[in-house]
Structure formats: structure tokens, C-alpha cells
Amino acid sequence: MADEIKLLRLWASPFCQRVELALKLKGLQYQLIDEDIWNKSELLLQSNPVHKKVPVLFHNGNAIAESFVIMEYIDETWKHTPLLPKHPHGRANARFWANFVDEKVTIRCVFKTASIAYLGKDKAQEDSIELFSQQLKMLEAELAGKDYFGGDSIGFVDIAAFFIMHVYGVVQEVKEAELMTQEKFPVLVQWLAKLEANDLVMECLQPSEKHLAHVRARLSVLDEEAASKTKAA
Amino acid sequence: MADEIKLLRLWASPFCQRVELALKLKGLQYQLIDEDIWNKSELLLQSNPVHKKVPVLFHNGNAIAESFVIMEYIDETWKHTPLLPKHPHGRANARFWANFVDEKVTIRCVFKTASIAYLGKDKAQEDSIELFSQQLKMLEAELAGKDYFGGDSIGFVDIAAFFIMHVYGVVQEVKEAELMTQEKFPVLVQWLAKLEANDLVMECLQPSEKHLAHVRARLSVLDEEAASKTKAA
Known part of the structure; x- marks a missing residue:
């Protein structure tokens, strides 16, 4: 089964752009979902109930929040083109x-x-x-x-x-x-x-x-x- | 050569205690160096010039700062008894x-x-x-x-x-x-x-x-x- 990757984001957020670039550097296909942070969606409230903030990455239905946490996740899940050094x-x-x-x-x-x-x-x-x-x-x-x-x-x-x-x-x-x-x-x-x-x-x-x-x-x-x-x- | 591990710390700091417990859970031998944070040592100023804060871990002479960064380092360097989950x-x-x-x-x-x-x-x-x-x-x-x-x-x-x-x-x-x-x-x-x-x-x-x-x-x-x-x- 191909990976299903979705990114809930605000286009102007540098934190969301980080995740997008990480996905692109890994050569991954993904779907963008635009969030209205002034009228938060059910999807956001359910997937990041603690902080209610974008970015949220969905990988095969699992939600992951916070840009650095997501970047580590991406680097650990798809190991080619590493983002972090090896040592x-x-x-x-x-x-x-x-x-x-x-x-x-x-x-x-x-x-x-x-x-x-x-x-x-x-x-x-x-x-x-x-x-x-x-x-x-x-x-x-x-x-x-x-x-x-x-x-x-x-x-x-x-x-x-x-x-x-x-x-x-x-x-x-x-x-x-x-x-x-x-x-x-x-x-x-x-x-x-x-x-x-x-x-x-x-x-x-x-x-x-x-x-x-x-x-x-x-x-x-x-x-x-x-x-x-x-x-x- | 055996690993040389030193921890520059303040005894009452929960951030330093985190690192100590991580070392203990891994069964590692280490030396504690007490820092006087009201009269900061040359060792602290040189090893963490950016934040000038404890904890600083020295592993074979290399300095690493910030409790979570150090805990990740410990978990990646000594892989037995993992602190983070596998997946x-x-x-x-x-x-x-x-x-x-x-x-x-x-x-x-x-x-x-x-x-x-x-x-x-x-x-x-x-x-x-x-x-x-x-x-x-x-x-x-x-x-x-x-x-x-x-x-x-x-x-x-x-x-x-x-x-x-x-x-x-x-x-x-x-x-x-x-x-x-x-x-x-x-x-x-x-x-x-x-x-x-x-x-x-x-x-x-x-x-x-x-x-x-x-x-x-x-x-x-x-x-x-x-x-x-x-x-x-």
C-alpha cells in the first residue's frame, strides 16, 4: 500500500513550510489541507487537541504535531536523503x-x-x-x-x-x-x-x-x- | 578505550537530574562536576557559550548542551535500554x-x-x-x-x-x-x-x-x- 501523507497547514506559516520542504527533500507525494486558524477546523481540534496549532502531519491516518517533531518523524520513517547527520x-x-x-x-x-x-x-x-x-x-x-x-x-x-x-x-x-x-x-x-x-x-x-x-x-x-x-x- | 563521561551540573536542577537518570538507566559510569551558576566557571562558558547553562555533558571531550538534546544523544550513542520507543x-x-x-x-x-x-x-x-x-x-x-x-x-x-x-x-x-x-x-x-x-x-x-x-x-x-x-x- 502506498503511503498516504497529508499536511494540515497555514500557507504563510514558516513552521508548516519546514514540513513541506522536508517532505519534498525526501521526494514524497503529499496532499495539502489549508487550515483557517481564525476558525479552527474539527480536523485540527481533533488531531492536535493539546495545542490546536498547525502543522499537523497525517501519515496513514496517524497525526503528528510540531514542526521539529514532524521533521524527526519524517527523517526516521524515510531514511534516504537524511536531514540529520549520521553521527x-x-x-x-x-x-x-x-x-x-x-x-x-x-x-x-x-x-x-x-x-x-x-x-x-x-x-x-x-x-x-x-x-x-x-x-x-x-x-x-x-x-x-x-x-x-x-x-x-x-x-x-x-x-x-x-x-x-x-x-x-x-x-x-x-x-x-x-x-x-x-x-x-x-x-x-x-x-x-x-x-x-x-x-x-x-x-x-x-x-x-x-x-x-x-x-x-x-x-x-x-x-x-x-x-x-x-x-x- | 573506555568512554569518559562527565556531567557539568547544578545539583538542584531538574534538567541536570534528567541527564543523570538517563546515564544511570543506561548503566554508564560518569563523573559529576558541580557548577556555581552565580559565578560561572570557565568550563561552562567555554563549553556552552551560547546559553551558558547547565547541564553540559562531556563525552570523550565533546560537549553537548540542553537536557533533551543530551538525552537523545545518550539514547543514540548507547542503544541498550532504549529511552525512546522503537517506532x-x-x-x-x-x-x-x-x-x-x-x-x-x-x-x-x-x-x-x-x-x-x-x-x-x-x-x-x-x-x-x-x-x-x-x-x-x-x-x-x-x-x-x-x-x-x-x-x-x-x-x-x-x-x-x-x-x-x-x-x-x-x-x-x-x-x-x-x-x-x-x-x-x-x-x-x-x-x-x-x-x-x-x-x-x-x-x-x-x-x-x-x-x-x-x-x-x-x-x-x-x-x-x-x-x-x-x-x-
């Missing part, structure tokens, strides 16, 4: 840096200390971006001298980091904020461009106008929230 | 619940919305404990009908959850707060008692008077911080 120490290193991406350099990490709506507009927000830059420098150092985090080919950390960092470009365009410039992060910017030139990677992304419109809409909601908070304070 | 779907499930423990039910999760120093003393803090209880209920449901999260024997999620939950008991004693009672969580309380009766588990814990004194000291610092915040506001 336990290399695997530990990859997991460490993947976790680092989620904890330190997502757009949410800038949000935490400053509304992205006001990026760079006062001292607190400058400090927030400075801290963010320091974290990015660590990733820049980890990547230096290699083609990919995974070495010669796209691996676990590349998948983890790429879609998170691809969003920086969109945010920069909308907000004229400088999150990751060529001058400060030459290694990461070159790596990003290399991945953006990869057909499988591009297949996981939507046209940039659609993505821009989506980010504009989300940022304007955040702008309003920040404004009403300022008013209330 | 990818079981492994995904274990990783999902281990992450759940760290995200939802550590003592820090109560801290987030209420100072533990004032547990249960006003509405906001009651709400915080109520939310915490709802998360614990999910773990209670996951464990129901099984001896251990890992099935018939102690596995990845048992190690992940035990030391986190063992702290509840100490906090309850110091603060007279009710975090996990027999009435509300019979399955978890029974499981906790079973693990507390296990020799290998007990070898990872310090005498309860020492632990109580440590938690009292930490909570009194938090009390002071909360009091000075209230004063400043």
Missing part, C-alpha cells in the same frame, strides 16, 4: 541549533521586547534589535566556512532557519526595518540567497506579493494593538 | 509530551502569570494555578492506563516529567500551595510515588532537607523581588 554528536549539534532558531531568532523574539510595529523608533526598540542581532551573529559564526548548516547539502538546521529568516525580508520591506543586512551578516545573506534559488525551497513559498499583503495585514493589527495599549497606559 | 510514531509522541512538560508544567509556568511567592493569594494567582491544573490534566490523561509514560518501563517522558514534578512537592511544603493533589491527579501522584521508590531515581536526588532549604532560599529571593516590584508600582 550522534552531529545530530545533537543540529538539534541544538534548530532549538536556538525557535528560541532566539524568530520574528516573535523581536516582538517580545518591542512591538514590531515601532521597530527602531525608540531606544527600547533599538536595544531589542541589538539583542536580536547578537543572536544572529551566533548563527552567522556557526554557518561560516560551510555551504549549509548541514554541510554540503540542505539539512535539519537549514530547514529550521530558512523559513524563519525568509520572513525577515518581507518584514523589512513592509516596515523599512533592518533585521539582517548584507553588511552585518554576509554569510547568512549569501546562504539565504542560495536557498531562495533552490526549486524545492521555492515551491514551498507563495508569490511575494501575496506574502507581503499577508504580513502588512498582520502588522497593521499589531500596530492597532500597540496604539490602544499606549492609549490605555 | 517513529511512538518516538514522535514521546518528543511531543516531553516538549509539553517544558512548555506547560514547569514551576516557571506558574511564575509566568503569578509570583509563586503569592501562590493562591488573589484572583490572578488562582487563575494561574487553574490554567496550570488544566495542563496537568492533559498529562494525567496521557498517563492513564499505563505504568509509565514509556509503557512498562521508565522512558523519555518519565525522565522529562519526574524531576519537574518532584519539585512541586517541595514547593507545596514550603508555600502550602496545592499544585498536584491526590484528589485531582490520582494517576500522576501514584506514578510519582512509584518513581520515588526507584533506587536509580533516588540516587539523582539530594536529601529532602537540603532541597527544602534550597527552595526556601530561592522563594525568599522571589518574595523580596515581588515585594519591591509592588512597592515600585
Whole structure:
């Protein structure tokens, strides 16, 4: 029996895009199901009752949630074209840096200390971006001298980091904020461009106008929230 | 050559205790190095420059950081007495619940919305404990009908959850707060008692008077911080 693979996802979510790229790198056929996260489906509520979040992967009817957990599952189930290195120490290193991406350099990490709506507009927000830059420098150092985090080919950390960092470009365009410039992060910017030139990677992304419109809409909601908070304070 | 295994740790840290139990379950010999986290050692700063946190495991000179990353490393390096299930779907499930423990039910999760120093003393803090209880209920449901999260024997999620939950008991004693009672969580309380009766588990814990004194000291610092915040506001 052929494997039945379905991915419940939100098209703009970098966490869902990670899973899609992992499936593509393995050469697997899959079906996409779009989730409406503002009006959650029965399928989502039943398959991930704990977090009620996408992505959820269905493999022959079994549901698996959380992007890194799914990526490990994919790598363990289909062993060709490995995403994680073979040796336990290399695997530990990859997991460490993947976790680092989620904890330190997502757009949410800038949000935490400053509304992205006001990026760079006062001292607190400058400090927030400075801290963010320091974290990015660590990733820049980890990547230096290699083609990919995974070495010669796209691996676990590349998948983890790429879609998170691809969003920086969109945010920069909308907000004229400088999150990751060529001058400060030459290694990461070159790596990003290399991945953006990869057909499988591009297949996981939507046209940039659609993505821009989506980010504009989300940022304007955040702008309003920040404004009403300022008013209330 | 015999493996050289060293663990840089803080004795009261549940994250470090996880690694110790994983090593013990594998029957491995190791050396403990006590870290002073208020005056961090060169060894810590050099071996985990990114987070500067314990635990750090050294295996034949190679450093690995973060408790779950280390536990995966141990399980991949020494394959007898597996901590994770064999099948990818079981492994995904274990990783999902281990992450759940760290995200939802550590003592820090109560801290987030209420100072533990004032547990249960006003509405906001009651709400915080109520939310915490709802998360614990999910773990209670996951464990129901099984001896251990890992099935018939102690596995990845048992190690992940035990030391986190063992702290509840100490906090309850110091603060007279009710975090996990027999009435509300019979399955978890029974499981906790079973693990507390296990020799290998007990070898990872310090005498309860020492632990109580440590938690009292930490909570009194938090009390002071909360009091000075209230004063400043």
C-alpha cells in the first residue's frame, strides 16, 4: 500500500513550510489541507487537541504535531536523503541549533521586547534589535566556512532557519526595518540567497506579493494593538 | 578505550537530574562536576557559550548542551535500554509530551502569570494555578492506563516529567500551595510515588532537607523581588 501523507497547514506559516520542504527533500507525494486558524477546523481540534496549532502531519491516518517533531518523524520513517547527520554528536549539534532558531531568532523574539510595529523608533526598540542581532551573529559564526548548516547539502538546521529568516525580508520591506543586512551578516545573506534559488525551497513559498499583503495585514493589527495599549497606559 | 563521561551540573536542577537518570538507566559510569551558576566557571562558558547553562555533558571531550538534546544523544550513542520507543510514531509522541512538560508544567509556568511567592493569594494567582491544573490534566490523561509514560518501563517522558514534578512537592511544603493533589491527579501522584521508590531515581536526588532549604532560599529571593516590584508600582 502506498503511503498516504497529508499536511494540515497555514500557507504563510514558516513552521508548516519546514514540513513541506522536508517532505519534498525526501521526494514524497503529499496532499495539502489549508487550515483557517481564525476558525479552527474539527480536523485540527481533533488531531492536535493539546495545542490546536498547525502543522499537523497525517501519515496513514496517524497525526503528528510540531514542526521539529514532524521533521524527526519524517527523517526516521524515510531514511534516504537524511536531514540529520549520521553521527550522534552531529545530530545533537543540529538539534541544538534548530532549538536556538525557535528560541532566539524568530520574528516573535523581536516582538517580545518591542512591538514590531515601532521597530527602531525608540531606544527600547533599538536595544531589542541589538539583542536580536547578537543572536544572529551566533548563527552567522556557526554557518561560516560551510555551504549549509548541514554541510554540503540542505539539512535539519537549514530547514529550521530558512523559513524563519525568509520572513525577515518581507518584514523589512513592509516596515523599512533592518533585521539582517548584507553588511552585518554576509554569510547568512549569501546562504539565504542560495536557498531562495533552490526549486524545492521555492515551491514551498507563495508569490511575494501575496506574502507581503499577508504580513502588512498582520502588522497593521499589531500596530492597532500597540496604539490602544499606549492609549490605555 | 573506555568512554569518559562527565556531567557539568547544578545539583538542584531538574534538567541536570534528567541527564543523570538517563546515564544511570543506561548503566554508564560518569563523573559529576558541580557548577556555581552565580559565578560561572570557565568550563561552562567555554563549553556552552551560547546559553551558558547547565547541564553540559562531556563525552570523550565533546560537549553537548540542553537536557533533551543530551538525552537523545545518550539514547543514540548507547542503544541498550532504549529511552525512546522503537517506532517513529511512538518516538514522535514521546518528543511531543516531553516538549509539553517544558512548555506547560514547569514551576516557571506558574511564575509566568503569578509570583509563586503569592501562590493562591488573589484572583490572578488562582487563575494561574487553574490554567496550570488544566495542563496537568492533559498529562494525567496521557498517563492513564499505563505504568509509565514509556509503557512498562521508565522512558523519555518519565525522565522529562519526574524531576519537574518532584519539585512541586517541595514547593507545596514550603508555600502550602496545592499544585498536584491526590484528589485531582490520582494517576500522576501514584506514578510519582512509584518513581520515588526507584533506587536509580533516588540516587539523582539530594536529601529532602537540603532541597527544602534550597527552595526556601530561592522563594525568599522571589518574595523580596515581588515585594519591591509592588512597592515600585
